[in-house]
Amino acid sequence: MLGLVLILTETSTAYGARDFNKVGHTPCGAKCGRKHSAVLTDFGGVGDGxxxxxxxxxxxxxxxxxxxxxxxxxxxxxxxxWLTGSFNLTSHFTLFLHKDAVILGSxxxxxxxxxxxxxSYGKGRDAPNARFSSLIYGTNLTDVVITGNNGTIDGQGAPWWTKFRAGQLNATRPYMIEILHSDQIQIFNLTLINSPSWFVHPIYSSNIIVKGLTIVAPVTxxxxxxxxxxxxxxxxxxxxxxxxxxDCVAVKSGWGQYGIKLGKPTKQLVxxxxxxxxxxxxxxALGSEMSGGIQDVRIEDxxxxxxxxxxxxxxxxGRxxxxxxxxxRRMTLKTMKYAFWMTGNYGSHPDPGxxxxxxxxxxxxxxxxxxxxxVTYSARLDGIAGDTFKGICISNATITLTETPKKLQWNCTNVEGVTSNVTPKACDLLPEKQGKFDCPFPKARLPIESVPLKACSFN
Structure with missing residues (x-):
């Protein structure tokens, strides 16, 4: 059995000399509930950056x-x-990063x-006809874990940001982690920094846990x-x-006519x-690419x-x-432009069709x-003429304002609903409901909340 000491002290040459036919038959270091295990250096990996x-x-x-x-x-x-370009995962597989491991995007x-x-998009987001594979990529997978004891994945995104701003890319920038058409995915206990574009993008997938991530990129x-x-x-x-x-979290389901045609919603999300x-x-954010639908999202703390x-x-x-x-429920917001914001005129489309x-x-x-x-504005709630945003409920909300707040605190058009115990007082389109009242929050748990993590530990 290879313990942590062996991992830290054996050289790349020694690892490279091992019999590849035996690699995978001896558990080494981390224990993640898998029968077989290997170390990247078994396959010639060099961690010099x-x-x-x-x-x-x-x-x-x-x-x-x-x-x-x-x-x-x-x-x-x-x-x-560990400098690398894009690589694909496989099913019934764990990628485990030691706390002092850093994967660097090439x-x-x-x-x-x-x-x-x-x-569901029909086009690339940055360039219409092509997109780069993500750094860590997988499709049609079952039972995949990406984890570590807070190891780091650094996308080294700055050159990509520069090319994007200069209009020098012929394909949409890579994401850091993208998993498609897959089931039973867990991503946890990692630090992710400087992705070329989106960090974690599960799509057309189910039964997913994302937990304990520190994600950092420049706010610009x-x-x-x-x-x-x-x-x-x-x-x-x-x-x-x-x-x-x-957006820190952006809930999506496809873009315009392409998302409508595919019709795959995001639902049952905590x-x-x-x-x-x-x-x-x-x-x-809920949208802006929401053309396949978004339903049953529970947000708290x-x-x-x-x-x-x-x-x-x-x-x-057109969406x-x-x-x-x-x-x-239970949101604490400090130094905000808008406490509540709904936008019905988000105008970007994949193409004129x-x-x-x-x-x-x-x-x-x-x-x-x-x-x-x-807070500068308590709310800006803009529905669509002829397509009123309905069923809005806001209760027990206390908003204190910046020293220079806007005079019109609740700017509401084409919306309807109710409020209760809201300060400052809401717009007339969201009248105060009489008596004690709380907006609903489901009591029943979703199935994913009962799924345990496939936690890993070093020997």
Whole structure:
């Protein structure tokens, strides 16, 4: 058995000399409930921060994939700086980062292959006809864990941000982690920094846990969303700290006519114990790509600091889809532009082929137990003419204002609903409900809340 001491002291040459036919049959170091295990250096990995390990990751995962039906396998990334381009995961597999391990995203575009456009988007976000594979990528997988004892993945995104701003990219920037068409995914106990674009993007997937992540990018970096559940079902996000140049959590389900056609909603989503810093974006955004629908989202115990808004609904004509059955409680918001924000005129579209008559349905939006401090606007709630946002409920919300607040605190158009015990008093379109009243929050738990983590530990 290889213990932690062996991992720290054996050289790359010694690892490289081991019999590859035996790799995977001896558990080494971390214990993640997998029958087979290997270390990246078994496959020629060099942790000097300069040598490319793309081939080493590929060789290791290709080898370990043979054990998917025999108890699964884990790949340990030991202490060091492991430069790599994009690599694909396999099923019944754990990627484990030692606390002193850093995976570095390559700055060589040739190490980032192109992958297919997403069917619910139809176009790339940065460039219409192509997109780069994510740093850690997988499709059609079952039972995948990405974890560590707070090891780090550094996307080294600055050159990508520069090229994006200069219009020099011919494909959409890579995400840090993207998992497609997969089931039983767990991502936890990691530090993620400086992604080229979005950090964590599960899409068309189910039964997902994202927990205990520290996600950090400069607040000026473009489109560095923290976690983006996209056309996913039964997902839990909890105990995460995010500093971002875009929305900390952005709930999505496809873009315009492409999302409408695919029709895969995001539903049964829990977001709790989230701390967010994002001066120009939302703590949690619902949309703007919501054309497949968003339903049954439970949000609780949220802290936002120096962030543009709390929960923001983003949609517009041509989006179609729906955002409904949204429940939020116990939010603490400090130094905000908007405590509550709904946008019905979000105008970006994948191409001119969108249908302006495809109107979104916004209904049963519930916020309760909110304390907001140093706020410029209490609310800006803009529905769509002829497509009123309905069923808005806000209760027990106390908002204190900045020294220079806007005179019109509640700016409301094309919305309807009720409020209770809200200060400052809401707009006339959200009248005060008489008597003691709390907006609803579901009592029954979702299935994902009962799924245990596949926790790992070193011997």
């Amino acid at each position: 300069k040598t490319s390990n793309t081939k080493a990751f590929k060789a290791a995962i290709d080898h370990l994939s043979q054990f998917a039906s025999d108890g699964g396998a884990e790949l340990i990334v030991p202490p060091g700086k 700055q060589d575009e040739s190490e980032w292959p192109l992958v297919a456009l997403l069917p 970096s473009p489109n560095t969303d923290g976690i983006d559940p996209d056309s996913c079902t039964n997902m839990l996000i909890e105990d995460c700290f995010i500093v971002s140049g875009d 977001i709790r114990r989230l701390t967010c810093i994002s001066p120009d974006s939302a703590t949690i 949220i802290t936002a600091l120096s962030t543009q808004s709390g929960i923001r609904i983003k949609t517009g004509r 179609g889809g729906y955002v409904k059955d949204i429940f939020a 969108f249908d302006p008559k495809a109107l979104p349905v916004i209904d049963r939006i519930n916020y309760r137990d909110v304390v907001a401090e140093n």
